[in-house]
Amino acid sequence: ALEAGADPAGVVAGQAEAAALLGAPIDAAAVAVEPADVARVALVAGALAAHQGRSGRAADALLAAPSPGPLLAVPALVATGRLTEARTSSKEPGPEALRLLAEAALATGEPEQALPLLIEAAEAIEHAKQAVVLPETPHALTAVAAVIAGDVATAEHQLDQALTGGVGGPGAAERHRVLLAWVRLRTGRYDTVVTELARWAAARLPGRERLLVAALSAGIARRSGDIARLRAAWTGAEPALARRAVDLYQLEAVEELLIAATRMHEQHRIDPVLAEFDRILAGLGHPATWVVALGWIRLQVAIAADDAPAAAAVAADLAGVAPTTHRARAQCRAAGQWARALSGDIDADGVLDAADALAASQLPWEASRLAGHAAIRTADPAAARRLLERARELTNLDPLLADGAPSAARGGLSDREVEVARLVLAGRTYREIGAQLYLSPKTVEHHVARIRTKLGATSRAELVAELRRVLTAADGADNTGNL
CATH class of the missing domain: 1.25.40.10 (Tetratricopeptide repeat domain)
Incomplete structure (x- = not known):
């Protein structure tokens, strides 16, 4: 103009x-x-x-x-x-x-x-x-x-x-x-x-x-x-x-x-x-959902400062909230377990249930940290092993490590997720996959949920189709790399 x-x-x-x-x-x-x-x-x-x-x-x-x-x-x-x-x-x-x-x-x-x-x-x-x-x-x-x-x-x-x-x-x-x-x-x-x-x-x-x-x-x-x-x-x-x-x-x-x-x-x-x-x-x-979100921040700050009394106060406050979303409910539940863990009072089953609820609410890092914190504070060796195994299963830090990044050819799936994916394609049930990989059926279910999210699959048919495509590509890339 x-x-x-x-x-x-x-x-x-x-x-x-x-x-x-x-x-x-x-x-x-x-x-x-x-x-x-x-x-x-x-x-x-x-x-x-x-x-x-x-x-x-x-x-x-x-x-x-x-x-x-x-x-x-x-x-x-x-x-x-x-x-x-x-x-x-x-x-x-x-x-x-x-x-x-x-x-x-x-x-x-x-x-x-x-x-x-x-x-x-x-x-x-x-x-x-x-x-x-x-x-x-x-x-x-x-x-x-x-x-x-x-x-x-x-x-x-x-x-x-x-x-x-x-x-x-x-x-x-x-x-x-x-x-x-x-x-x-x-x-x-x-x-x-x-x-x-x-x-x-x-x-x-x-x-x-x-x-x-x-x-x-x-x-x-x-x-x-x-x-x-x-x-x-x-x-x-x-x-x-x-x-x-x-x-x-x-x-x-x-x-x-x-x-x-x-x-x-x-x-x-x-x-x-x-x-x-x-x-x-x-x-x-x-509003309850945002109150829980702010309380969760205060809890995480208390955990970072290793301030058990502050964490307990936040957990008590969140226990009085009536959340309306599944994620907020999972956070309130986890807050109580985390506060107890910081003070050395470990309920392994309660921690694992709370961690699973966080993971199901798309908070896998927080779920892993809860299980890990409880594991290093419990005096029960068997409970510590269970908690540490769950913490490792819930987190995937491969993309943050220069030599451990997932290959693009396999859709960003971790090594464990590829193992689970192959068995899903073979028609195995969660229980059968868990028995072969020494995982609980619930853990296998969480792996499959993460695989679905990474591949953008919204149905069983889409998941199977995407797994065939990704694993075929991954096998081709591996064979090329070995030539």
Whole structure:
């Protein structure tokens, strides 16, 4: 337009929108625009504040902007605990897709109930012509809600849909990739995370994604025992925590950073952040699922500090919560066993049951750590052996070790998972597989569940087909390597 002779002031708003969609840095407040374009630039400013991880500032900017600003402000208002304002803003007029997004965001206090609404909003956004820069996509909100509800398949599907459809533009694509890596970290699939972290090392990301990447880096460092990497991750995250610009949807990611702070003996960074989350949840009426998630963070911080009394206090608090999701119930159950283990009171059967519940809720790393912590504290050698075996079965750190990464030819399956997969293809039952591999039938069942997740199989027929494809490819790769 400029080359064709257009008035520069007349295209500034469009340039600001394009830059925001591309994820390029821009100071919307410093842009001089025509009066007719003030509203467009105001919406861009609100979206950019959200992208920088400043949800409170984003909410204020969008509330002050003309329609559809108040509708776009609803997710940020919920994220910062301003529920009354969010309810009022959700009633403002605007495009159908944005009204659905506002309605869905209002429901995220109960993630499991919010998922159908979020999926509907995501579908509406996909089919609507994008007229504004989105502060947050419904696909990203769906992923956050699905993970905390223990529905990893939905999280991955929605993020894949967003990436395939280009929802939110190139800038949002990085948001979706970072969240996808986060989903896979939580579920113990580290190969994607390691690959993406290498790519992001030189990338210029907005503040919201920088915090999440720091959490990913801290998570990988903690799982691999790399103290130097943990220290580096903390160095990158400390400024973000210092400004205390956290919100509800960052709660789980902040867990990794607070544990890193504990390991770095930076307690003064922890308490203010936890207090901010307490304030947000109070504003939302203390929704049970998020209360459990915050309690779980406090438990993990206590474990990292080897603070048995603090862990016991958290477990007692969680025992009084009535969670509504299977993952939150598993966390409450595990909290009690973990607190007992820290104090030296080990119920091996109770620990194993709690670890299995965590693994079934897509928290395999936490399940392995619970079993491992109990194993090193019990005075019963037989119980210690059972617990250590289960801890080893639940974790798969191959992708974190340079010479132990699973081959892409076999779909990222570990050696043990390949053994189980071959026997599944041979038609063996869980009991028969367990007898051959010296595993319990329950352990075999968990291996098969992880295999299903890694291969994306949603039915028995799909699983068998994928196993044939992957194992045939793996056999071919092995034979080539032996030539």
